[in-house]
Amino acid sequence: DIQMTQSPSSLSASVGDRVTITCQASQDISNYLNWYQQKPGKAPKLLIYDASNLETGVPSRFSGSGSGTDFTFTISSLQPEDIATYYCQQYDNLPPTFGQGTKLEIK
Amino acid sequence: EVQLVESGGGLVQPGGSLRLSCAASGFTFSSYWMHWVRQAPGKGLVWVSRINSDGSSTSYADSVKGRFTISRDNAKNTLYLQMNSLRAEDTAVYYCARDPATVTPLNWFDPWGQGTLVTVSS
Numbered sequence: 001d002i003q004m005t006q007s008p009s010s011l012s013a014s015v016g017d018r019v020t021i022t023c024q025a026s027q028d029i030s031n032y033l034n035w036y037q038q039k040p041g042k043a044p045k046l047l048i049y050d051a052s053n054l055e056t057g058v059p060s061r062f063s064g065s066g067s068g069t070d071f072t073f074t075i076s077s078l079q080p081e082d083i084a085t086y087y088c089q090q091y092d093n094l095p096p097t098f099g100q101g102t103k104l105e106i107k
Numbered sequence: 108e109v110q111l112v113e114s115g116g117g118l119v120q121p122g123g124s125l126r127l128s129c130a131a132s133g134f135t136f137s138s139y140w141m142h143w144v145r146q147a148p149g150k151g152l153v154w155v156s157r158i159n160s161d162g163s164s165t166s167y168a169d170s171v172k173g174r175f176t177i178s179r180d181n182a183k184n185t186l187y188l189q190m191n192s193l194r195a196e197d198t199a200v201y202y203c204a205r206d207p208a209t210v211t212p213l214n215w216f217d218p219w220g221q222g223t224l225v226t227v228s229s
Contacts, residue, residue, distance in 0.1 A: 034215050036152075043202055043219035044152065055217070087152055091214040095168055098152040 002026050002090050006099030012107045019075040021102045023066075023088035031067045032092035038101075039084045047086075048073065080106060109133040109218055111203050116223030123193050123227070129186040129203030129220055137161070137181035140206035142216055143188050145199035155201070156188065160209060171197075193227045200224050 003026035013019050023033065031051040036044040046055050048064035051071060061076045075082055083106055088099040115127040129141070143155040156167045156177040165177050176189040186203050201223055204216035 036216075038152075043221055044216070045219070046215070046217040049215065049217075089152070089215060094166060094214060096154045096214040098154075100151050 001095055002029065002093050002097050004088055004090055004097050004099040006088055006102050008102060009100065010103040010105065012105045013078050014107045015078055015080060017078045019078050019104065021073040021086055023071040023073070023099050025069045025090055028068050029090045029092035032090055033066070033071050034089045034091065035064055035073045036087045036089065037084045038087065044087065109205070111205065111218060111220035113201065113203055113220045113223040116201065116225045118226045118228065119193055120229050121194060121227055124189070124191045125193065125225060127188040127190065127201055127223055127225070131184045131186065134205070136184040138209045140208055140212040141179065141186045142204045142206060143177060144202045144204055144216060146202070147199045157206070157212060157214070158186070159212070190225070195227050198225060198227045
């Protein structure tokens, strides 16, 4: 199975801050990577697909980049409603696998 | 509006069985691959199983292979997960999710249902 390693595991930032989360795959996955947001008690929601494409309806402050083994997820200006846990997920190989998650809190 | 609604979760003893259902609406259910993904309390997301549009092709995570069976009834727009020989480590919220693909699966998930909690305990 492909291992996905996210960092950091948790992050505290202020409203308006630029926030960056990284995800590293254990092997080359091209751009077959997605980012999901999960708010407490809710189901995950797709934000970014194919590493850098914004899902319809998702605010433009969210973005993704990377290819191969190293990927980055960025919130350009943190908003209070962005408090959530964020997961990367590879879909290059079966089984699809997720990173362990990054819990984002407001400072 | 695309909607997925899971049901069937609950408390079951180790070694017991449970069948989860996922009712789909707002899209042509019979055209899409579908998945089950689970999340143990306070833990991350783990893919469980997938099924193709007509039910003829299925795949499973190693941790559930031989114990869980995914199926679907396209006439009822419903996805199922039959879970047998349940273990404590199967305790989780189980989500159904749609694959964006209709022919070759992409193996990603959009949208997700709200989830149903399965607790395996004596």
